[in-house]
Amino acid sequence: MSQRDAKPVRAWSMTVRVPVEPVEAAMEADASDAASRTSALGVRGPLFGVAAQRREDGLRWRVTVEVTHGCPQQARDDLNSLLWFRAKDDARDRAERRALLAAVARLESERVDELTVAGTRYRVVRADEYAGLDAHGDIERPRPTDAQHGTLDWDRATSRPKIDEGLVLDPDAPVTPAQAAERLALRSLAYTGSRFPEHVRADAHRALHTHPDVLLLPATFAVVQRSDRSWTPGSALHATAHDARKTLDFSLTWWEPRNRGLIPMDAGMAADARTLTAEGADPAAAELAVYAEAADRLRAGHLDEIEVLGTVHRIGRIRRLLRWGPDGPEGPRPSDVDSHDPGPIHPALDEDGTVHFADEGADE
Secondary structure: OOOOOOOOOOOOOOOEOOOOOHHHHHHHHHHHHHHHHOOEEEEEEEEEEEEEEEHHHOOOEEEEEEEEEOOHHHHHHHHHHHHHHHHHHOOOOHHHHHHHHHHHHHHHHOOOOEEEEOOEEEEEEEEEEEEEEOOOOOEOOOOOOOOOOOOOOOOOOOOOOOOOOOOEEOOOOOEOHHHHHHHHHHOOOOOOOOOOOHHHHHHHHHHHHHOOEEEEEEEEEEEEEEOOOOEEEOOOOEOOHHHHHHHHHHHHHHHHHHHOOOOOOOOOOOOOHHHHHHHOOOOOHHHHHHHHHHHHHHHHHOOOEEEEOOEEEEEEEEEEEEEEEOOEEOOOOOOOOOOOOOOOOOOEEOOOOOEEOOOOOOOO
16 A cells, blocks of 8 residues: 555544525525425435546545446546547647556556546546435425526527536535534435345445545436336436426427327427427327427426326436545445446547547548
8 A cells, every 4th residue: 555545544523614694594494494304315326427636635536527427437438538638638748648548548448446647546436316205205306595507598509507517525624514414314324125235235334434424415406207106217417406497398398299109209309399289280289289388387487396197297306425435535336337348439549649540541
């Protein structure tokens, strides 16, 4: 073990700061109200991203790949791309580019969960995705004080804020009383129950000792659906509740009509429930009108829940926790499963920064 790897044993304490600024105080009140309504937690499973640390960062790590990926290899692939483009566009000299490309080569052939390149340490990190459930098993909705970015427009071309952009993971950052209570309550969170295989449960309980503290990542938002008694995911994660609403609007007007056979899959992008209902051009216009009307209500009221043809669509407030140990954030566990093998993602790049495509030199 190197001197850098030899970490001092630290006491897992927190600095609690009572918010006095009005906005912070309102957020704290919202968090306390939500805690009082929460009867259980619904844990979906792990998410993965990448964090980076330089020597001058101390105990802090910076998120460089958002912690939203469903398996470690997806996070490794994003790190591969990040380092490849850094070699192509930002390397200061050949030596730095060679170091970056050596790291890319490893990521193309190995399941690498940690490496150091040009003075920066990169680690694939693991978080657990969960949501608060009330006494009826319903998933928590967005809170009034959840952050919004920019105007609440419905233009699909508008750029959306990125999850975890600029996020710094700092185990010593002050927390509010509600945040401290949640962190303390979640330190003992581990997978239980027969739906988790024995080796998965064993890894989860081992993590309680190797990474005894937890950090709470910023809340995310997703569309969830219920057609019987259980909730199922209906979208990817989003940085704001309104971005999830925009995804639900697209689903109601474009995807669901195609999924139900009301609009042909090969119809153009402009064909949706609104346009076809207005034109009266589809034999299923009555059912399309239901979707169009629901989407209009969603927009008019900026709703967080709407029922359409027996299915409840809700904007769920999805939370994430990351376990923390003496050497920082937890990485993938042995029981975490990859969806695919590592492999090349980008064309070959030489130490001068020239891109070489596979068909170079072939006859036209």
